[in-house]
Amino acid sequence: MKKSVKTLLSVLVAAMLPLTAVANEKISQALSEVGLNVQEVKASPMPGVAQVLTDQGLFFMSEDGRYLIAGNVLDLQQWQTVRGQRVPTNLKDQLMAPLIQQKLLEQKDQVIEYKAPKEKYVVHVFTDPSCGYCRKLHQEMKDYHNAGITVRYLAYPRAGVGSETGLQMQHVWCAKNKNAAMDNAKADKSVAKAMCQNPVASQYALGQFFGINGTPAMILPDGNIIPGYMPAAALLQQLTSGG
Numbered sequence: 001m002k003k004s005v006k007t008l009l010s011v012l013v014a015a016m017l018p019l020t021a022v023a024n025e026k027i028s029q030a031l032s033e034v035g036l037n038v039q040e041v042k043a044s045p046m047p048g049v050a051q052v053l054t055d056q057g058l059f060f061m062s063e064d065g066r067y068l069i070a071g072n073v074l075d076l077q078q079w080q081t082v083r084g085q086r087v088p089t090n091l092k093d094q095l096m097a098p099l100i101q102q103k104l105l106e107q108k109d110q111v112i113e114y115k116a117p118k119e120k121y122v123v124h125v126f127t128d129p130s131c132g133y134c135r136k137l138h139q140e141m142k143d144y145h146n147a148g149i150t151v152r153y154l155a156y157p158r159a160g161v162g163s164e165t166g167l168q169m170q171h172v173w174c175a176k177n178k179n180a181a182m183d184n185a186k187a188d189k190s191v192a193k194a195m196c197q198n199p200v201a202s203q204y205a206l207g208q209f210f211g212i213n214g215t216p217a218m219i220l221p222d223g224n225i226i227p228g229y230m231p232a233a234a235l236l237q238q239l240t241s242g243g
Helices: 002-016 021-032 091-106 132-139 141-146 164-174 178-186 200-210 232-240
Strands: 038-043 049-054 057-062 074-082 085-090 112-114 121-127 149-155 217-219 225-227
Touching: 021 038, 021 049, 021 057, 057 091, 057 200, 074 091, 085 091, 091 200, 112 141, 112 178, 121 132, 121 200, 121 232, 132 141, 132 178, 141 149, 141 232, 149 200, 149 232, 164 178, 164 200, 200 217
Parallel strands: 121 149
Antiparallel strands: 038 049, 049 057, 074 085, 112 149, 121 217, 217 225
């Protein structure tokens, strides 16, 4: 037992240590050539592989700056339950989760909230009013509330901030009654034009940073992301199981 604890601690400490200046420079230069701006480079739990935080999220890269891992990295010694199935833990998600939690705290005053009367959980949802499953989720808001789940919406216009939907979402966020405007948008009704300083562009960029590529995208209280729609009963089960 003591040996396993020491091993875990050594891995965690290693992941916190900065790389040598040479390795950092190689990685930063290599990623700049593919359009990624590096914010931070650390050693990862994988020997010889760095974890690199960029403006487009977290990536892994060999310390010589040659090989880039853009997809998931699965830990076959750690498993979790997602949508009722046991799956290996995604190291990328695991490392991003605390950062996601912090970023969402910073958005607290910029979300459109549908609060459950007897709140047990808060789930953030990147949404797009033109998305069919986003509308389905919204139509079932009463079910989420009955399950004690508060929903906080963030903007993610799939066609971009400059699209028709992106403009509509700016009107929603600038409305005097944001919830009523969101209700109209989700019901394919007209939304009164209103412009102001709004968070749509910054939330869209935040979604890209989190690795969001579709809507709805649910973010659980622990910072884990559930892509796609999930009915209230299944989401409650996910939350109560420790998701």
